[in-house]
Amino acid sequence: MASTEELPQWKTDLINLALQSNILTFGSFTLKSGRISPYFVNCGLFSRARLIRAISSAYAHTLDTHAKDTTGWGFDVLFGPAYKGIPLCATTCDKLASLDEGRWGEVGYSFNRKEVKDHGEGGLMVGEGLKGKRVVIIDDVITAGTAIKEAVSIIEQQGGTLVGIVVAVDRQEKMPAPKGESEEGKRGSAIGEVRRSLGVPVLAALTLGDLIKGMRDLGRGEEVSKMEEYYARYKPTE
Numbered sequence: 001m002a003s004t005e006e007l008p009q010w011k012t013d014l015i016n017l018a019l020q021s022n023i024l025t026f027g028s029f030t031l032k033s034g035r036i037s038p039y040f041v042n043c044g045l046f047s048r049a050r051l052i053r054a055i056s057s058a059y060a061h062t063l064d065t066h067a068k069d070t071t072g073w074g075f076d077v078l079f080g081p082a083y084k085g086i087p088l089c090a091t092t093c094d095k096l097a098s099l100d101e102g103r104w105g106e107v108g109y110s111f112n113r114k115e116v117k118d119h120g121e122g123g124l125m126v127g128e129g130l131k132g133k134r135v136v137i138i139d140d141v142i143t144a145g146t147a148i149k150e151a152v153s154i155i156e157q158q159g160g161t162l163v164g165i166v167v168a169v170d171r172q173e174k175m176p177a178p179k180g181e182s183e184e185g186k187r188g189s190a191i192g193e194v195r196r197s198l199g200v201p202v203l204a205a206l207t208l209g210d211l212i213k214g215m216r217d218l219g220r221g222e223e224v225s226k227m228e229e230y231y232a233r234y235k236p237t238e
């Protein structure tokens, strides 16, 4: 995955921040999909003021730019699936209002509980109601797309309409193999499948390609080789 195109400064800064804070790490990691990856993005570690400010700004800019470039596209609520989506939806809402209060000042946020609460106000959902609303899912990482499908089903149950998805990192991997089939076969990308099946834009602040480029610019050849090997193994057909 060789790219000669320069990364915009904000992407370079975000990658450097992720590296310095161990949000982007290298080793051997078992993913939700069961794949073993030589790199991992732990968005749970955007847990200090300047880090959460950086990632929420990246989400807000990605959404704001897409809205400005796409006539008629907008949203009412950011839905952050529990648990990692929770601080992301709240802080990105705040950043959107700072960016353009006239346009985004009334955007709401919403998240689910993993267990239904049976006392007090009760229920599964916290924050803005989704019924009749245009909803964007905000999540950390897309690998095989399973977590996103779970979030879509919650939005449908709550009567919302999904209009988009935004993630911090698109790992640019192929879809998982159907049960009983080998991982080795050719398949399209998880993000492409989500786009096609749901018919909504899927935006990412960073892609694996960006991470590779950022690491190459830092002279981290060993990590670049491992990421490229992994990419070659799980590379989608399109």
Ligand SMILES: O=P(O)(O)OC[C@H]1O[C@H](OP(=O)(O)OP(=O)(O)O)[C@H](O)[C@@H]1O
Pocket: 032, 033, 082, 083, 084, 085, 139, 140, 141, 142, 143, 144, 145, 146, 147, 148
């Ligand atoms: O595209 P996928 O193959 O679904 O993988 C990506 C998802 O996997 C992880 O979630 P996990 O369920 O491990 O939960 P967490 O948010 O509690 O870490 C990660 O946070 C993503 O949301």
Ligand SMILES: O=C(O)c1cc(=O)[nH]c(=O)[nH]1
Pocket: 030, 031, 032, 033, 039, 040, 041, 042, 043, 140, 141, 142, 143, 144
């Ligand atoms: O696929 C996953 O499970 C996954 C990958 C990754 O880079 N980060 C994460 O939190 N989960």
